[in-house]
Amino acid sequence: MENKRVIVAVVLSLAVLVGWNFLFPAKPPVPKTDQAAQTQPAPAQKESPAPAAKAETLATFAPTPGKKVTVETPLYTAVFNASGGVLSQFSLNNFRQTITSDSPLVDLVNLKAHAKAPLGLILNGSPTWQNVEWSLEGGDLRLGAGDTGSLTFVGRLGDVVIKRVMTFSGAGYLIDEKLSLSNAGGAPLLSRLSMTVAVERLSAEGDSYNPTQAAFYDTSGLELFNSEKKLAEGVADEKPVQWGAVMSNYFLVGVIPEADNLRGKARIEEGVFRVAVDKDGLEIPAGGRVDLPISYYLGPKDPKYLADAPHHLVAAIDYGWFDFIAKPLIKLLHFFYDYVGNWGVAIIALTVLIKIIFWPLSHKSYKSMEQMKKLQPLLTQLREKYKDDRQKMNEEMMQLYKTYKVNPAGGCLPMIVQIPVFFGLYQALLHSIELRHASFIRYLPFTDMIWLADLSAKDPFYITPLVMGATMFLQQKMTPAPGDPTQAKIMLFMPVIFTFMFLNFPSGLVVYWLVNNVISIAQQYWMLNKKS
Template sequence: MDNRRLIISVVLCIALLIGWQTFSEYMGWIPEQPQPTATEEQAQAEAPAPAPAAPVVPVAKFVPSEGREVHVNTPLYEAVFHSGGGVLQSFKLKNYNASITPGSPLLNMVSPAAATVAPMGLLINGQPSWNMGQWSFDGSDVNLESGDAMLTFTGEMNGIRISRAITFHADTYLMDEKVTLTSAAGNPAARVSYSLGATDMSGKSNYDTMSMAWDLKGSLKRDTDKEDLTKEGVMSSGEIYWAGLMTNYFLSAVLPEMGQNTVFKGRITEGGVWRAAVELQDINLAAGQPAELKTSWWIGPKSRDLLDAAPNSLKSSIDMGIFTFLAVPLLKLLTFFEGFLGNWGLAIILLTILIKIVFWPLSRKSFKSMEQMKKLQPMMKQLQEKYKNDKEALSREMMQLYKTYGVNPMGGCLPILIQLPVFVALYQALLNCIELRHASFITYLPGTDLLWLADLSVKDPFYITPLIMGATMFLQQWLSPAMGDPQQRKIMMIMPVVFTVMFINFPAGLVLYWLCNNILSIIQQSWTLHKAK
């Protein structure tokens, strides 16, 4: 009973206070706030005013539109985008066919299988914008004969407005993009990823392999292990100049703006599609403040001239190894020869002749050195018998023998070692020369309608040239001065077999070079032998 009276008393007091406050305001009995004095006004004027807040850009209401295909036609390619996210559905190269078969379709860098992983798609905070957001597009198809053209795709996802402005150029495979992101609520640590996808583009050559590739601060990295890429994938972080998917001849790459900390991820899906993404981290999206991101794309052949002009050191995607300084001029010379001969096979033969002429003095010296060594064989055998139990004395007497007759025991090998870097450089040059892909020498096997050396970038389908090459090596060994050591003679006679097996699946252009080199060596040896007699 006492508690009930206490509660009623408290409620009545509160009601009385609220009523009195309301009645006083109604009657005007609450005193006005005192106005600041002149001194106070001066103090307030001298106090620093707070910094004005950044203006908030009003975001217009987003109105999605029905998705449709958007076609881009340039002198170099035919691309098909989907307006729902600006992802690629197809990318056909006008100057390259899928195979050498007559009537073969244009090479499609984005096959139907690759299109399922949304190449050129945009991910925001790990979520695919092409199917998690809403999109609109009010442009039209592009038919570009010269100059530049732009397409803009607009979308919205999780409160973030997305604008993708992609610029196409008539004279290159490079596409430039500016992404503008605007968030009403703000997101201080957004992540933006650019995706790529392709099926294996390596073709029929065993020496043309598909790989995940990226340039980390000027250092080219590659991963070709299909098993590891399927199970675990690959990841790299740092200042990545470019990253993507490539073979010896073709490249799909993302080129983020230089100076950013990026992450590259790649893997092979269970369906066999090569998928890669370049992620930009810590993108600051202040409320209502647009954030602009610039990047570029390359989807096309590894054309040396066009890659040289591309940003972010994209030319590093053509990797010619440690002898690049030799491979580049050889490739330029080969291209020059093809320019007026009109046949890459003839250009390779002419380049081989030129290289042989340059090294003619060294080759002649090598052959003469082997002839001199042959004449010393009886004396060397006597010394070996005399000092068979004293290796130190044998070595000393052998060196004295070489000195007496002015013979350099390495004279036969040194010229070959000097020529080796040239061969390796030419090997790399031919292996990475996009012009050699589907380049013909002798299209049909003589007397038949069978395709023969119709593509110098793949092996001889009938193994004719590598077998002839092996036969010329046997002939070379037969013409060369015989070694005194029977074991060495056996090893040298096995070499043609080893080389034939090694070259059996080499690209036909490389086999053609080695075959021509052997034939010229046989001619040189025969002439030198004739002069000696």
């Protein structure tokens, strides 16, 4: 095998890796049926009814239908409807819809989503927020960073008294609920409970890099469903789940019950993504009570906050095959940002560090390429001499490599080692909440036109991807040409393919690839001058 053939294979492999994410951005498991199975069991939680617990009574029940109550924290503002504890609004104080300073805050529960009763409970198929009288204990809450506060919603559906005690913290996005179902009747009840979340699309429709999708978590890992065609029909889970959520690259709305044998299902209804986690077989004895803790998360996919949620909710941040590489690279990116205060500059600094680490391997690669370049005339002669005997030609080529002590794959093996790192950083940047609306160079130089003001969005003028393609072309021209003309044409065509793919990439990713190419060109130029 010749050195250049290996190079072609490496470059094509890298193109496939990047191109796959371009053409097929999400990687959900292939379902066996239209109703895909997703999740696995949570650790067993004792859920037997407490015999000593008494059923809730209605002695002090005072219906307050339609009343609104507001919870304000440094991180969000939530508005609940007293009828069932359903969310009417959940706006994030630190995130805006666009890059302009006066843009509206991101509201995870707008009017459209509110119609689907986010955080609503369904008992035995009956929505508890409809045709049920509810009372509210507590009023508006204004919490500081270190404060907590609670609201209590109480309602009755048939013989079942529903009590929801929701606790909020000013230090995070997690809402903890203590749910109790009490049987006020004279006979035991066997119930089915659905815990739901609902949210309108969290990203632009058709955004291949940042899709809105349903997610479930099981013991085998994260399962994603982003086929809107199947979600419109409804997908159900045949396996026990630990949590369910609607999420994009940057935001997540999820429900995390403390129970075993949960079932998950998801659907798109009138443009709203709905996820429900069901618990079957809840036995409520006559005059007794069943308690079920539930947690809800509504906020950014920030590891700092997700780590506080139960059942490994942080697994919602998924970097794919190169997760083990992406996570330390993100930590390094944060390290550089703490010093330079600009995410674009931090990306450049991280790229430079990676190139320094791989400098010896790159040096060896370029050196091997130069050795192969010297052998090209001899290899051409062998091809011509043994053009009708391919086996003999390969034998003579291998003998030539042995004689001159040249490894035909020596120029590529260092590149192969670097590919996982490159793609790991690519995934890390693509899913990093820090890059959303993060500015690098806000205005196009010498103009007042907005340019790289959002590293999570594409370059509006396509300058960086075009320059990136040009640097890749220059890099190819500086690399010793393959002896095979067909291979040479393929190599020169690769910059065109990459430029096309990168046109709509988030600009933070393009900056990384562009800087990487520039450093590689400088390294090759230095080696050529050093030789001369």
